[in-house]
Amino acid sequence: MTLTFPETYVDILPEVSAFLEQEHRLYIGGRWAPARSGQTFETLDPSTGKPLARISSAQSEDVDLAVSAARRTFDSGAWHHNLTPSDRSRLIWRLAELIDAHAPVLAQLDSLDNGKPVGKALKSDVPLSAEHFRYYAGWPTKIEGATIPVSTPGMLNYTVREPVGVCGLIVPWNYPLLMAAWKIAPALAAGNCIILKPAEQTPLSALYLARLFEEAGFPPGVFNVLTGFGETAGAALVEHPAVDKIGFTGSVGVAKTIVRSSAASLKRVSLELGGKSPNIVFADADLEQAVVGATWAIFGNNGQSCTAGSRLYIQRGVFDQVLEGVADETAKIRVGMGMSAHQPDLGPVVSQEQLETVMGYIHDGRGSGAETVIGGQRMGGALADGYFIEPTIFVRVQDRMKIAEEEIFGPVVCAMPFDDPAEVLQRANETPFGLAAGLWTRDLSTAHRFAARLQVGTVWINTWGDTDAASPFGGYKQSGHGREMGKDGIDLYSEVKSVWIRLG
Numbered sequence: 001m002t003l004t005f006p007e008t009y010v011d012i013l014p015e016v017s018a019f020l021e022q023e024h025r026l027y028i029g030g031r032w033a034p035a036r037s038g039q040t041f042e043t044l045d046p047s048t049g050k051p052l053a054r055i056s057s058a059q060s061e062d063v064d065l066a067v068s069a070a071r072r073t074f075d076s077g078a079w080h081h082n083l084t085p086s087d088r089s090r091l092i093w094r095l096a097e098l099i100d101a102h103a104p105v106l107a108q109l110d111s112l113d114n115g116k117p118v119g120k121a122l123k124s125d126v127p128l129s130a131e132h133f134r135y136y137a138g139w140p141t142k143i144e145g146a147t148i149p150v151s152t153p154g155m156l157n158y159t160v161r162e163p164v165g166v167c168g169l170i171v172p173w174n175y176p177l178l179m180a181a182w183k184i185a186p187a188l189a190a191g192n193c194i195i196l197k198p199a200e201q202t203p204l205s206a207l208y209l210a211r212l213f214e215e216a217g218f219p220p221g222v223f224n225v226l227t228g229f230g231e232t233a234g235a236a237l238v239e240h241p242a243v244d245k246i247g248f249t250g251s252v253g254v255a256k257t258i259v260r261s262s263a264a265s266l267k268r269v270s271l272e273l274g275g276k277s278p279n280i281v282f283a284d285a286d287l288e289q290a291v292v293g294a295t296w297a298i299f300g301n302n303g304q305s306c307t308a309g310s311r312l313y314i315q316r317g318v319f320d321q322v323l324e325g326v327a328d329e330t331a332k333i334r335v336g337m338g339m340s341a342h343q344p345d346l347g348p349v350v351s352q353e354q355l356e357t358v359m360g361y362i363h364d365g366r367g368s369g370a371e372t373v374i375g376g377q378r379m380g381g382a383l384a385d386g387y388f389i390e391p392t393i394f395v396r397v398q399d400r401m402k403i404a405e406e407e408i409f410g411p412v413v414c415a416m417p418f419d420d421p422a423e424v425l426q427r428a429n430e431t432p433f434g435l436a437a438g439l440w441t442r443d444l445s446t447a448h449r450f451a452a453r454l455q456v457g458t459v460w461i462n463t464w465g466d467t468d469a470a471s472p473f474g475g476y477k478q479s480g481h482g483r484e485m486g487k488d489g490i491d492l493y494s495e496v497k498s499v500w501i502r503l504g
Contacts, residue, residue, distance in 0.1 A: 006048065009339040010118060016108045019208060024055045026062055026227060027210040029069030030220025035228070036061045043203055046115035046348040047337035047386040055203050058228035063195075063236040066224045070166045070193040071242050073221030080163050080191030083219075085140035091216055092140075092188055096133035098212040099126065109204040110176050111338040115347035115387070116301065118339050129181035132485075135469035136185035139490055143190065148498075156501040161494045163191030164268060165244035168237040170230070170258075171206075172250050173199035173350050174304040174409075180206055183247045184223070185469075186489030195224045195243070197234050201350050203227040230254065241265045245493070248272070249306075251407075252432075252478050270482030270492050272306070272474055274407040275435030278428035279309030279464065280418075280450070283318045285440035289462065291325035294413075297438060297464040299333060299391050302346045303411040304354075306479075307436040309464060311404060312415045313424050319417040323395065326415070327374050330391045335379060337386065348387040349410055355387040358410030362392060365403035365412075370394045375411070399427055407433070421446065429455045434476030438464050457483070 003020055005012060025032040039057040044050065058066075073079060079088070099106065103126040110125060111118035145159040169183040180196060187194050198206035206225050213223045226233050238246055238261045245268040248258055255271045262269050279297050281290045297309030314322045336344030349355050355378065362376050375392030389411055397404050397414040404414045418424035428437060438460040439450050451459045457475045460466060467473055472483040482492050 003052070005339070006337065008337060008341055010341045012339075013105055013108055015105050016112075019105070019109070019204075020053045020112075024053055024203070024207055024227070026056050026058055026066070027207065027223075027225040028062070028066045029073075029224065030214070035059060036065075041200065041229070043113055043201065044351070045112050046350050047339065049352070049385045049387070052112055053204065055200075055207075055227045058226040058233040060232070060236040062226060062228075063233060063240060066195045066226055067166060067237075067240050067242045069221040070195055070224055073219060074163075074165055074193040078219040079193060079222045085143070088140040088189070088191070089137045091218055092133055092137035092185065094216040095212060095218075096130045096137060098216055099130040099133065099209075102208070102212065103127065103130075106177055106205050106208060108339070109208055110202070111347070113202040113204045114173060114176055114350055115338045117336075117344050117347055119343050125175055125178045129177045132178075132181040132469045133185045136189040136489070139186070139189040140191070143490060143494070145496075154503050156503055158499050160497050160499065161190075161490075162497055164493055164495055165192060166195065166242060167192045167245045167247060167493060168195050168197065168240070168243045170197045170234055170237070170246065170248045170250065171199065173202040174301060174306075176202040177205040177209070179249055180209065182484050183249070186484070187247070187493045188222070190490050190493040192245075192493055193222050195226060195237060197226050197228070197230075197237055200227070200229050235261065238262055239264065243267060245269070247492070255480070270484075271480035272482070272484060273435070273478060273480040274409070274433060275306045275308070275475065275479050276311060276405065276407055276431050276433045277307055277309050277436045277438070277456070278311045278313055278424075278431075278454075279437070280313045280424055280428060280439040281315065281318070281322055282421075282439065282441040282443070282446060283315040284442045286442065286462070287318060287322060287325065290440035291322055291329060293438070293440065293462075293464050294322070295326050295329040298413040299330065299346060299411050300465060302349055303413075304349060304409055305465075306407075307458070307465060308409070309438055310408060310413055311428070312413050313418045313428065314415060315424075316417040316419050319415075323373065323393075323415050327393055330374050330393060333391050335388055335390070336383070346391065346411065348383075349389060350387070352387060354410065355389065358389055358408055358412065361403050361406070361408045361410070361412060365394050365397070365401065368398075368401045368403070370397045370401060370403060370414070373415070399430065405431070421450075425450065425453055429453075432478040435479035436460065436475075
């Protein structure tokens with residue numbers, strides 16, 4: 001495949017060019033191999049719609065091979081028994097160092113594959129991924145059990161925490177490297193063997209990560225990568241009886257299919273799903289701060305974030321002022337090709353399918369009586385071949401409109417007024433989702449009261465979007481179950497065993 005890029009792109013690194021031009025195989029048991037069927041697919045640059053690379057498409061027989069490789073390694077103890085906890089810590093730390101060392105390459109791969117601005121990938125996604133591995137590198141030496149003071153005479157009872165086994169990790173396309181790191185790092189630290197299934201839209205950084213696992217010196221079979229489609233590779237991974245756990249981030253619809261499919265073997269499943277996050281601005285807030293925060297709560301990563309602040313509730317007395325401020329901030333946003341040397345703020349949405357989905361919601365909103373203050377069109381001109389959508393603000397939105405109820409996963413926000421705190425709290429919670437929420441206020445009483453009563457896994461007060469490897473993340477209701485990051489991430493990928501010993 002001969003690749004050509006627009007003249008406006010930053011210089012493609014030689015290592016990136018060489019990587020794109022090679023044959024992209026599956027990584028199974030420490031070896032690279034084509035799919036047994038020979039099937040492949042193209043991954044596209046969403047900024048131009050042109051092919052980037054041809055990728056092996058895993059089928060059920062490839063899943064069998066990967067599961068067997070991971071199972072052999074796990075059962076042999078090559079990772080969780082034969083290596084000491086400090087040995088495992090050093091390998092995970094080494095992986096973090098390699099991610100840092102190859103950060104420019106990984107940033108360009110994610111930018112080309114996902115469309116996000118390369119500068120943002122280099123400044124945020126890649127270093128946060130390395131930091132995630134670095135945080136969990138500290139855990140293998142700290143996974144402890146407990147001695148239980150049981151009431152049975154002459155008995156000693158203690159617990160140990162052990163790895164689950166073979167974990168199938170299915171990650172989305174919005175943060176390709178970072179979402180993989182969120183799952184891989186705690187699973188490794190807990191002693192598991194892993195099969196990673198990246199999204200078919202964004203497989204490149206996962207394949208490059210496998211190279212770094214090799215370079216770091218992980219035992220073969222600890223980490224495996226299956227590229228392909230959810231309906232084939234993903235489904236076979238979920239259904240496989242020798243897979244002990246599935247960790248999934250993605251849509252509610254796919255999650256329901258995963259839960260049904262996993263029932264046959266009753267495997268453990270953790271889910272981090274979508275959201276329709278309320279972002280509430282009170283009249284007493286620092287409005288200048290709230291305007292900037294509300295703008296990037298929705299338009300950060302082009303709205304392609306499960307925590308996007310897509311329902312913007314503004315107290316009526318300051319509604320016009322805040323709306324005008326958010327519209328002014330939105331008008332300043334520079335949209336462009338992710339790899340552009342002009343360093344845009346936003347790139348395209350990830351695919352033609354996502355473009356059609358988001359534009360469908362915009363058309364539905366207008367048809368339902370909502371009005372756009374700004375945006376609402378597919379972008380043309382030099383961006384016509386890519387999947388670009390103008391950042392869009394809707395007003396005159398009713399809570400039961402489709403655009404206010406369903407996750408759009410694109411650069412679209414619904415701005416709605418409210419009158420009193422009790423009203424907006426009820427409206428904020430009237431959703432099947434419960435991933436995140438935010439509020440902007442100077443009143444500590446309001447802040448703490450809402451933090452207690454919002455039915456979500458994360459509440460941000462006078463900020464938006466902060467995460468840390470040490471702090472748990474996950475959702476209520478249909479936003480999933482289980483918590484990633486922090487100690488909860490270790491719990492998610494481990495089992496507790498109780499041991500009883502009769503003394504004397």
